[in-house]
Amino acid sequence: MTAPLEHLDLAGPLKQVRKALPHDSAEKHVRGTAEYIDDMVEPVGTLHVVPGWAKDAVRGSLQSVGLEDVKSAPGVVEVLTVADIRGINDCSSAFGDDPVLAEEEILFHGQVVFAVVGETREAARKAALKAKIEVTPSTPILTPDDAMDADTTVMPDYQFRRGSPETGMPASEEVLSGTMYIGGQEHFYLEGQIAMALPQEDGGMLVYSSTQHPTEIQHTVAKVLGVPDAAVTAEVRRMGGGFGGKESQANQWAALAALAAQKTGRACKMRLDRDDDMIMTGKRHDFKVEWKVGHDGTGKIRAVDIQFLARCGYSADLSLGVNDRTMFHADSSYFYPDALIRSRRLRTDTCSNTAFRGFGGPQGMLAAERMIDAIAIQTGRDPLEIRKLNFYDAEHNLTPYGMPVEEHELMLDLVEKLEKSSDYWTRREEVARFNSQNAVLKKGLALTPVKFGISFTLKQLNQAGALVHLYTDGSIHLNHGGTEMGQGLNQKVAQVVAEEFGVTLDKVRITATNTSKVPNTAPTAASSGTDLNAMAARKAAREIKERLITYIREQYQCGPEAIHFGDNKVLVGGEAFPLAAIAKQAFAARIQLSHAGFYATPGITWDRDSVTGRPFFYFAYGGACSEVTIDTMTGEMSVDRVDILHDVGHSLNPAIDLGQIEGGFVQGMGWLTTEELVWDEKGHLRTHAPSTYKIPTASDVPEDFRVDLYESDGNPQATVYRSKAVGEPPVMLANSVFCAVNDAVASLNPGEVPALDAPATPEAIMKAVQDMRRRKGTQ
Template sequence: MANLNPPSPDSGDHAAKTEPQQSSGVDRSLPHESARKHVTGEAVFVDDRLTLRNQLHLYVRLSPHAHAKITRLDTGPCYDVDGVALVVTSKEIPGELDIGTIFPGDLLLADGKVEYAGQPVLIVAADDPDTAYRAAQAANIDYDPLPATLDIKEALAKNQLVNDKRWQKRGNAKHALANAPHVIHGEINIGGQEHFYLEPQASSAVPTEDGGMIVYASTQNPTDVQRLVAKVLGTQMCNVVVDTRRIGGGFGGKETQAAGPACMTAVVAHLTGRPAKICLYRHDDMIMTGKRHPFYNRYTVGFDDNGTVQGIEITLASSCGYSPDLSAAIMDRAMFHSDNAYYLGDVSINGYCCKTNIASNTACRGFGAPQAMVTIETVMDEIASYLGKDPLEVRKVNFYDDDAGRNTTHYYQTVQHNLLKIVTEQVETSGNYHARRKAIREFNRRSPILKKGLAITPIKFGISFTASFLNQAGALIHLYTDGSIHLNHGGTEMGQGLNTKIAQVVAEEFQVGIERIQISATRTDKVPNTSATAASSGADLNGKAAQNAARILKQRLITFASEHFQTNEDEIVFRNGSVDIGDKTLSFEELVQLSYFNQISLSSTGFYRTPDVYYDEEQARGRPFYYYVFGAACSEVIIDTLTGEYKVLRVDICHDVGSSINPAIDQGQVEGGFVQGMGWLTTEELIWDKQGRLVTDSPSNYKVPTIADIPIDFRVSLLENNRNPEQTIFHSKAVGEPPFMLAISVLGALKNAISSTSESGIAPRLDTPATPERVLQAIKALSSKTPGCSSSGS
C-alpha cells in the first residue's frame, strides 16, 4: 500500500544527498524529443492512429476545370458501389459552407461553379479508401467551362483582386527619382513553391455525446480548425475538441488549409454518427492545396555615384488564387520586407493581391518576405552592375546605419540593435570573400566552359504576427506528487523542435531534469484560443506562456515553503532537482508532495502577449515587429555554360539567434531553412498548363532538393555572445523563417557566374526558380547584349 503520510522534512540527511549536475534546461543542445520515434517509425501521426470500429474513409472528387459552371451533379451511381455510406455535396453541409479564415470566399465544397482545377466538388464516405475512390469516380458531373485567368499580369491589368490595393510610403519617391543622378527600371517574375510536407493533409473525426466532436488534425492552427468545424456543423466551439500531437511538416501549408480535410471528416462523422478519416494522396494534395504565392514585381530606383539609393518605387503583385485566404497579410509582410537590410530613402510601395483561377495560395515559410527580398537584392545587384562595383560594396553603403541616422524603415519602425555589419563582416572574413573573389575571376578567365560565381547577401527579418492580436499564447502545467510535470501549450510540433524547447524552459525554471516533463498533444480543451504556430513565433510566445505558468507554480511552492519552514523567501533556491530552504534541502518531489498534503494548488495556466507591437493600416506606420533577426550568407557556385547545369560548392553562414535555447536545434533549422530556400530559388518549378491544371503534381516532376544538392562545403555558425536585448524567452530569437532567405545568396552567386560569360559584366535577368534552362537562357541572352545595364537606365 502506498504511504499516504506526508514526508517528514527532518527525516534523513537531505543535505548530504548528492544530485547529479543538471543536464537539461536552456542553452543546451538536447536532442529533439521525438527524434528516435521519427527514425524508428514509432512516432504517431494522424494516419497512424488505430482504426476505430465502423470507421469511414473519405475520398474527394476534384474539379478538372479552372473555371466552370456545374450543370449536372448526379451522386446516385455512387451508392451503387457496395460499402458506400454517404455522399456529401454542398447541399448536405449542416452549417455554413464558407471556411474562409479571415475573409470569406473559401468554400468547403464547390457550390454551383468551380474556380480552380482541383477544387473539391463532393465527398464519398465508404468502408475503405479504395471503395471511396471508386465510388467518387462513379458520380456524373457535367461542366460548362468559363473563361479563366491564370496569369498575374493579366489579372493585374484587369484589376482583378481578392483584396484591396495595399500601400506604404515615406517621403516623395517621384521627386527623389527625378533628382537622382542615375535611375534604373526593372522587373522580375518570382515563382511559387509547393510546401512538400512529408505528411499529407490528414484528419480524423470521432463523434461524442450531445453532438460533440473530437477532431485529430494535422494542423498548425488547432483553434481555427475548431472554429471552422463548429461553423460547418452549426454548433458551438465548446462542442468541438481539436487534438494535434505532431504534424509531419507544415511550412505554412497547414495553417489555414488543414481546415478543409478536418471539416470534411467532421461533417461525415456528424451526419453518420461514425468515425471518419481522410489522408490525401500526394497527387490530390498537390493539386487541391495552395502554394507559396508567385509574384510579379516591378521597380524604379534612383541612386548616386556611390550606389546609395535615394528613392525607389516598387510594385508587388501576387497570384493569390481564387480566394483571399491569407493573401492580404502575406502582401503586407512582403511590403514590410521590401527593404530587407537597406535604408531606401524616399519610398513608395504598392501591393496588389491578384485573383487567378488556381488553388488559393497561402502561407509558406517567410510569408511573402522572401519574394520581396529577392526583388531588393536584385536591385542591389543591378546598381552594382551599372556602376561597375562589387555588389557587396553597394549593399554595405545602403545598410541601415544608426551612426548615419539611416535607421528608420519605410513603415516608421526604428531598426534597433542592428547587427547587419557584424554578421556580414563575420561571413566576409570567415568566407575569405575578397581573396576568393579574386581567385574566381582568375578561374573564369582561364576556364572557357565552367564558370564560378560568389555572392554575399544579408537578411533583416521582423518577428511577430503582423496582425497584432495574434501575438498571444497560453500554457498549462500540472505538478504531480511524484515530482513529474505535465506540460501543455498552444503551439504545434511539426518537427521544428518546439516541444523540446518549451520543455527546456520549464526544466530551467524548476531546475529539474527534462526527463520529468511530459508534453501532451496540443488540445483546444486544455489551452484555448491559441494562435497558429507560424510567423516564427512558436517558441517566443508559447515559451513565455509556459514560463509564466511555471513561475506562478514556483512562487506558490516558495510561499508555502517559506511559511511552513519559517524561512525568508530569498533563502529558498531551486537547483539540480532539489530545493534549498534555509539550512534544509528537499528533493523537488518531496517539496511538491509536502505542498499537496498542505492543500496547495499544483496546477496553473500561463499567458503571454507580446508587448509594444502595433500597426496603423490607415497611416501605414507603426511597430509591427517586436525585434529583428539578422544574418548573412556567402555562397559559391559553378555553372556549365553549355548546359546551364550548376552546383553549389560552398556556403558560409553567420546567423543571429540571440541566446539560443537549444543550439543544435537552431543550427538544424538554419541548415534546413537554407536548403529549402535554395530549392525554391533553383529547382522547385511550378507549371500549370493552358487549362489551369497543375502539371508538376508529384515527386517525379516537382524537384525538391535532395542530399546531392546540399552544398559540398557547408559552414554554419550561430552568432556568439549575442543576447537579445528585448525581453524574449531567455533572450533568445526566433529561428524558423529567417534562415530561408539566406539562400538568396545562391541566386546572387548564379548571376555573378553568368555575368562572367560576357566581357561587359552585365548583371543578367534571371527569374526564379533559376533552373538550368533559365540559367542557359540568361547566358545566351547576355551574349547578345552590349555593355551597359541589364535593366533600362537613365
C-alpha cells in the same frame, strides 16, 4: 506575486536551457514510433473520406453533378454534397470566400465538388472516379499578367510611402529599372493533409488534425457543422512538416472528415493523395515584380519605386498578411530615403495561395537584392560593397513603414565577420580568375544579408497560453497552444519549464496540443512559436513555483534567499528535499499546483489602416556567402560552398537552431533553383508529384556547408532567456545562391544585368545566358 520577467534570467547557472539537447521525438523518428494521425489506432467502424472533383474542368458554371454511379459503387456509405452542410459552407480563415464544397461554379481546377465516404479508402477513391460532372467553361485567368489585364483582385491595393519618390527618382544621378518573376513553391510536407473526426455525445466532435492552428480547426468545424465552438475539440500531437501549408489549409479536410462523422455517426478519416494534395492546396505566392531604383552614381540608393503583383488564387486566404510582409521586407537590410512600395493582390483561377515559411518576406527580400545587384553591375563595383554602403546605420535607421532598426550595428558586424571567415575577397579574385580561364563553366559568388521582423503583424495573434501541472510525485505535465511540426518547439518549451522548476527533462511530460486545455490560440507561425509559448509556459511554471516558495517560507520560517530549486530537489537552508516531497506537503496544505499561463507580446502597435506603429517586436539577422558554378552549355548549376553566420540571440538549444538554419537554407535554395510550379493554358497544375516537381535531396546539400551561430549579446528585447526566433529567417539566407547564379551569368557580359527569374532552373539559366550573349553580340 510573480517576479518581473526581466529578472528571470539572472538567478544562477543554467542547467537545461542554452544546451544542445536532442529533439524530444528524435529517437522515435528514427525508430518509426513517433505517432502521426495515420498511425493512430482507428476506432472500430472507421470510415474513409475521399474528395471528388471535376478533373477536366478549370473554371465555369456547374451544370450537373451525376452521383448515381458513385452512390451505388461497392463499399460506399455516403456521398456528401453541399446540401449536407448544416452550418456555413466556408472554410476560410477570415474572409468567408472558401467553400468547403462547390455550389454553383468551379473556381479552379481541383476544387472539391463532393466527398465519398467509404468502408475503405480504396473503395472511396474508386467510387469518386465514377462521377459525371458537367461544367460550362469560361476563360480562366491564370497569371499575374492575365489578372492585371482583367483587373481582378482579392482585396484592395496597399502601399508604403516615405519621402517623395516622385522627386527623389528624377533627382538621382542614375536610375535603373526592370521586371522580375519570382516563382511559388509547394510545401511538400512529408505528412500530407489529414484529419480524423470522432463523434462525441450531445453532438460534440473530437478532431485530430495535422494543423498549425488547432483553434481555427475548432472554429471551422463548428461553423460547418452548425454547433458551438465548445462542442468541438481539436488535438495535434505532431505534424510531419507544415511550413505554413497547414496554417489555414488544413481547415477544409478537417471539416469534411467532421461532416462525414456527423452524417454517419462513425469515426471518419480523410487523408489526401499526394497528387490531390498538390493540386488542391495553396502554395507560396508567386510574383511579378516591377522595380525602379535611383542612386547617387556611387551606388548609394536615393529612391525606390517597387510594385509587387501577386498571384493569390481564387480566394483571399492569408494573402493580406503574406503580401503585407512582402512589403515589410522589400527593404531587406537597406535604407531607402524616398520609397514607394506597392502591392496588388490579384485574383486568379488557380488554387488559393497561402502561408509558406517566410510568409512573403523571402519574395520582398529577393526583389531588394535584385536591385542591389543591378546597381553593382551598372557601377562596376562589387555587390558586397553596394550592400554595405546601403545598410541601415545610426543616422539612417528608419524603415519605409516607420519602425526603427534598433540593432543596425549588429547587421554590419555580422556581415563583416562572415566576410572575413568566408574569405570573401580572396575567393572573389579566384572566381574572376576561373571565369577568365573557362569559356563554358562560370563561377559566381555572393554574400547577402537577412533582416527579418519577428511577430505577427496582426496584433491579436501575438498571444499564447500554456497549462502546467505539478504532480505530487514531482513530475510535470506541460501543455501549450503551439504545435510541433518537427521544428523542436516542444523540446524548447520543455527545457524552459524544466529550468524553472530545477528538474531534469525526464520529469517534464509533453502532451498533445488540445483546444480543451489551452483555448483561443494563435497559429504556430511567424517564427514566434517559442517566443510566445515558452514565455506562457514559463509564467505558468513560475506562478506554481512562487506558491511553493511562499509555502516553504511559512512552513520553514526562512527567507526567499534560502530557497533554491535544482537537481530535482528543493534546497531549504542546508537541507535538501526532493521536489516530490515538497509537492506532497503543498498538496496537503491545499496549495494549488496547477496554473494556466498567458503571455502577450509587448510593444506591438501596428495599425494597418493608418500605416503607422510598430509591427515587429525585434529583428533576427543573418548572412550567407554562396559560391556556385554554372554550365553555360546546359544551364546546370552546382552549389560549391556555403558559409552561414546567423543571429539567434542566446540560443535556447543550439543543436535545434543549427538544424533549423541548415534546413531553412536548403528549403530556400530549392525554391530559388529547382522547385518550379507549372500550370498549362487550361489551368491544370502539371507539376503535381515527385516525378515532376524537384525538391532538394541529400545530394543537393552543398558538400562544403559551414554554419555558425553569431556570438550575440542576447536579444535586447525581453524574450525568453534573451533568445531569438529561428524558424523562418534562414530561408532567406538562400538568396545568396540566387545572387551567386546571377553573378555567374553576369560575368558573360560585364555591365549588363541578367534577365534571370526565380527559380533559376537550368532552363531559366540558359534563357538568361542566351539573352546575355545576344546582347553582347549586338553591342
